[in-house]
Amino acid sequence: MNKNEILSVTQEIFRDIFDEDDMLIQDSTNSDDIEEWDSLNHINLVTSIEKEFNIRFALGELVSLKNVGEMLNLIIEKLK
Amino acid sequence: MPIFYESEYNQYFEDALFGNNALKEFQPDIFYIHTTVVNIINFPKSNDSIDDINQLIADELSKYQSIWEALSKYNCAIIQNNFDLPITRTLGNLDCYSPLGKVNFVNKLNEGFSRFAQEIGNLYINDINYLSSYIGLKAWFDEPLWYLSKYALSLEAIPELAFNLSHIINAIFGNSKKCLVLDLDNTCWGGIIGDDGLSGIQIGTETAVAEAFTTFQQYAKNLKDRGVTLAVCSKNNFDNAKEGFDHPESILRFSDFVSFKANWEPKHLNISEIAQEINISNDSLVFIDDNPMEREIVSSQLPSVSVPDVGGDIAHFIKHIERNGYFEVVSLSEEDKKRNAYYKGNEKRLAEQVKFTSYEEFLKSLGMKAIIKPFEDVYLDRITQLSNKTNQFNLTTKRYTTGEITAISSDPDYITLYGKLVDKHGDNGLIAASIGRIREKTCHIDLWLMSCRVLKRGMEQAMLDQFVTICKARGLTEVVGYYFKTKKNEMVSNLYECLGFTLVESNSMKSVWKLDLDQYNAQNIIIGIINE
Numbered sequence: 001m002n003k004n005e006i007l008s009v010t011q012e013i014f015r016d017i018f019d020e021d022d023m024l025i026q027d028s029t030n031s032d033d034i035e036e037w038d039s040l041n042h043i044n045l046v047t048s049i050e051k052e053f054n055i056r057f058a059l060g061e062l063v064s065l066k067n068v069g070e071m072l073n074l075i076i077e078k079l080k
Numbered sequence: 081m082p083i084f085y086e087s088e089y090n091q092y093f094e095d096a097l098f099g100n101n102a103l104k105e106f107q108p109d110i111f112y113i114h115t116t117v118v119n120i121i122n123f124p125k126s127n128d129s130i131d132d133i134n135q136l137i138a139d140e141l142s143k144y145q146s147i148w149e150a151l152s153k154y155n156c157a158i159i160q161n162n163f164d165l166p167i168t169r170t171l172g173n174l175d176c177y178s179p180l181g182k183v184n185f186v187n188k189l190n191e192g193f194s195r196f197a198q199e200i201g202n203l204y205i206n207d208i209n210y211l212s213s214y215i216g217l218k219a220w221f222d223e224p225l226w227y228l229s230k231y232a233l234s235l236e237a238i239p240e241l242a243f244n245l246s247h248i249i250n251a252i253f254g255n256s257k258k259c260l261v262l263d264l265d266n267t268c269w270g271g272i273i274g275d276d277g278l279s280g281i282q283i284g285t286e287t288a289v290a291e292a293f294t295t296f297q298q299y300a301k302n303l304k305d306r307g308v309t310l311a312v313c314s315k316n317n318f319d320n321a322k323e324g325f326d327h328p329e330s331i332l333r334f335s336d337f338v339s340f341k342a343n344w345e346p347k348h349l350n351i352s353e354i355a356q357e358i359n360i361s362n363d364s365l366v367f368i369d370d371n372p373m374e375r376e377i378v379s380s381q382l383p384s385v386s387v388p389d390v391g392g393d394i395a396h397f398i399k400h401i402e403r404n405g406y407f408e409v410v411s412l413s414e415e416d417k418k419r420n421a422y423y424k425g426n427e428k429r430l431a432e433q434v435k436f437t438s439y440e441e442f443l444k445s446l447g448m449k450a451i452i453k454p455f456e457d458v459y460l461d462r463i464t465q466l467s468n469k470t471n472q473f474n475l476t477t478k479r480y481t482t483g484e485i486t487a488i489s490s491d492p493d494y495i496t497l498y499g500k501l502v503d504k505h506g507d508n509g510l511i512a513a514s515i516g517r518i519r520e521k522t523c524h525i526d527l528w529l530m531s532c533r534v535l536k537r538g539m540e541q542a543m544l545d546q547f548v549t550i551c552k553a554r555g556l557t558e559v560v561g562y563y564f565k566t567k568k569n570e571m572v573s574n575l576y577e578c579l580g581f582t583l584v585e586s587n588s589m590k591s592v593w594k595l596d597l598d599q600y601n602a603q604n605i606i607i608g609i610i611n612e
Contacts, residue, residue, distance in 0.1 A: 032479065035567050038471070043229050059224050063465070 006053075006075055010068070013048045017041055027069025053079060088571075089230070089532045096147040098439040110249060111151050112159045115144075116208065116232040117166050117186060121505045124180045133179050141192045148196070148203055157252050159204045159245065160197075162190045164212040164233075167221045204248050204410055211244050212237070247405030257386060257406040258360050260303060261351060263369035264314035264321055264342070268300075268332065269293050270394070273324045274316055284329030292394045297331035299398045304336055308407050309358060311339040313350045313367065315374075318342045347374050348381035366406045368397060440606065443538055446503040448607045450539065452546040455489035455496040455513075463498060463513045466529060471568035474529040475561065475575065493518050495550050499543050501534050501607070508534055512543055521557040523547075528561070535571075538606035544579055545602045546609070552597055560584070561593040579603070 001009075007025070015023045018036050031037040037045075049071075050056055055078040065071050085106040087095045092113055095103060120140060124133045144160065151158055166182045175181035190209055197205045212220040215237060222234035233241060250256050265272045270282025270289045282290040283297070304310050310332070314321050321342030325334045334340070339357045341350040347369070355362050363384040369375050370392050379387040390400045401407075455463060460482060467480045480488075488494045499512030511531040516523040525547075530539060551559055561576045563569075565588070573591075577583070580600070581593035 032477075038568065039229060043225070043231070043235070047235055057224075059227055062228060066468070 001076075001079060003072060003076060006072055006079075009052060010049065010072065010075070013045065013052060017044050017048060025068050027072070028067055030067040049075065055079065088535055091535065093143065093147060094439070094442070094536060097150045097442065099150075108154060108156055110157045110159060110252065111154070112206075112245065113144075113147065113161065114232070115161050115163075117163045118226070118232050120163065120186070120189070123182050123185055126180060128180065130179055133185070137185070137188050137192065140189055141196075144193070145196065148200060152202070155202075157202050157204060159206050159248055160193065161206045161208045162193045164208050164220060165217060167217055167223070204252065206241075206245055206248060208241065208244075211240060215240055244405070247408040248410065250405070251408040251410045256408050257308075257366045258364040259309040259311055259338075259354070259358060259366070260300060260401075260407075261311045261313050261354060261365055261367045262300065263367075263371065263374065264312060264316060264324060266370040266392075266394070267368055267397070268297060268312075269324060269327070269330075273320050278323055278327055281324060281327065283327050289394070290329075294329065294331060296394055296397055299401075301331050301336065303407055306409070306412060309360075310337050311354045311358070312337050312341060313347050313354065313369075314342045315344055315347070316342040346377060346381075348378050351378060351382060351385060366401065368401070370394070370397075443606045446505070446537070448501060448503045448537060448539075449610050450502070450542050450607045451500045451611055452497055452512075452543060452609060453611055454550075455485070455498055457489075459498055459510055460485050460489060462510050466510070466513055466531070467527060470529040470531065471566070472532050472571055473535065474566075474569050475525065475572055476527055476564050477566050477569060478527050480527070488515060495523060495547065495554070497543060497547055497550070499530070499539060501537070501539055503537075512539060514543060514547060516547065516551070516559070518554065518556065521555070523551050523554075523556050523559045525559065525561045538604055540575065540579065541603035542607045542609065545604045548595075548597060548600050548602075557597055559595040559597065561595070563591045563593070565589050 011023070011025050014025050014034075015021055018034060018041065023034075031042070046057060046062060053075055055075065057074070057078075061074055065074065083106075085103060085108060087103075092115065096111075096113075122136050122140070124136060128136070148158055148160070163186045165186055169175035169181065169183055171178055171181045175183040176187070177184060179185075186209075193205055197203045212233075220233055220237045222231065222236075225231040225234060247256075262268055265274075268283075270293050271280055273281050283293050284290045285294060300310060312321065318340075322334050322340070324330065325332055325336075339354045341354060343350070347367075351365065351367060352362070355365060361384070362382050363386075366386045366388070367375070367378050368388070368390055369378070370390070372389075372392075375387045375389065378385055386404070386406060388400045388404055390397045464480055464482045464485045467478070467485070471477065489496055495516035495518065497512075497514045498510055500510050501508040501512075508531075511534045513527065513529055514525060515527040517526050518524075528543075530543075548559065559581075561581055563573060563576065565573065576591075576593035576595075579595075580603075581595045584592040584594050586592065
């Protein structure tokens with residue numbers, strides 16, 4: 001999968017969790033941009049992404065994520 | 081639909097004991113106290129004597145007693161989790177029988193909870209000790225999720241917890257099922273009595289299959305013995321059907337059934353008649369049948385009857401009935417009598433308990449000590465991290481990079497403070513930070529945040545005291561505070577007002593507050609400051 005494909009799958013997950021069918025995300029999107037992105041939805045996001053891509057994030061990796069771009073890069077790294 | 085009031089993070093004890101207006105106005109019907117093994121702070125230590133350990137148990141139990149007692153003024157049901165087992169056992173198998181073992185300790189606390197629940201009429205135990213064993217501790221507790229989000233149980237376990245809880249709530253409101261309606265052939269015994277005859281059906285202990293049917297009958301019998309009504313709904317000749325319960329190995333007898341429908345009418349008609357005969361509504365019935373067609377007919381024609389998909393294998397029937405908690409009860413009638421006797425003894429017992437007469441007294445009992453000092457290099461990462469993830473107690477929700485924080489920490493035009501808090505339960509770590517920007521004789525508070533885990537502990541006052549002290553030392557005359565409204569920081573919308581600031585201006589998005597330093601008197605009387 002290339003980054004665009006991963007972005008589009010991740011975008012579907014975001015749309016599903018935030019219940020917004022036309023939500024668009026990009027590298028710079030972070031929790032300040034999405035009102036509903038609280039700690040509970042963050043867990044939902046992480047869990048859905050882990051399930052979708054069949055990967056597991058390690059503890060420290062998640063703490064340092066600042067935006068969607070970093071999240072995508074981490075997914076790419078894990079899929080290698 | 082139920083409406084929920086949720087306490088702030090880890091505020092269950094404070095909210096219960098000292099109440100708050102929002103909770104009072106909410107007028108709850110049910111309190112649910114979701115505590116788990118992670119809420120136990122003082123486990124036995126390796127050099128504790130038996131007396132020490134007994135004291136620890138008494139202290140822990142007394143904490144919950146005081147919660148239940150304080151909540152009794154709301155006159156509603158209290159559902160309290162007991163404790164799941166700790167995921168690690170330092171002593172291995174010894175952990176369960178050494179008084180120093182955590183497993184042993186948890187078991188004793190659970191015994192204590194059971195004792196109280198037997199005595200206190202409106203206290204119900206949500207048995208997460210059983211539930212976690214049932215799904216497995218490994219699946220129940222997710223370590224990363226705990227470290228990351230302070231979830232006391234895994235995502236997978238949450239629906240299990242909620243479902244289990246719903247059974248208790250159903251029972252409290254009298255919505256549990258009352259009648260178990262059973263099919264006969266291949267449900268109460270193996271085989272078809274009309275074809276195989278009495279000697280041909282499988283019941284008893286001779287074969288594996290017969291044994292499974294016997295166990296199922298025994299289960300139904302046990303339900304009957306504790307007050308569940310039994311009925312039969314079977315496509316059979318009445319005489320054949322009745323004869324099945326004359327089998328010498330049969331646990332159930334014809335007389336165990338309050339209603340017995342064995343004929344060739346469609347089952348949904350029979351079940352309607354059963355409900356009318358017993359004089360209960362359809363939604364009090366649970367129908368068990370091994371035949372998916374029959375289940376389909378009944379559930380489509382009588383949607384309020386519970387028709388679990390038990391499959392076709394008798395070995396799993398009981399599990400389906402159990403897991404759905406259809407027949408959950410919160411008391412048996414004998415116990416009800418005992419409970420009434422409790423109330424008299426209760427008043428006295430509760431009066432003897434150690435109580436706090438005020439919130440202030442409680443806070444003092446925590447023995448809090450704080451370090452409140454300007455930013456130091458070792459903490460810059462933590463402060464940056466807090467500035468980026470704190471949403472609730474955050475007046476401006478201004479995000480900073482490590483570079484910005486580092487620059488500010490050494491800039492003379494800024495006043496910075498971090499706060500660390502220790503109490504008798506442990507070290508809370510670095511939980512507060514503020515940044516003030518100096519312009520002439522005024523200090524503007526650009527950032528003030530605190531972790532939710534130390535809310536309402538007096539740390540707000542302690543931080544402000546320290547902030548003011550530094551401002552005065554720098555010859556400043558006033559402090560200006562800003563509240564920028566976000567969706568998540570409502571809890572601090574009136575913080576500055578509570579701390580004695582005067583409103584300068586406000587609109588729907590923000591408010592600006594001013595504090596005259598000459599007029600300021602120190603407010604913290606609870607927390608000891610230990611800046612060396």
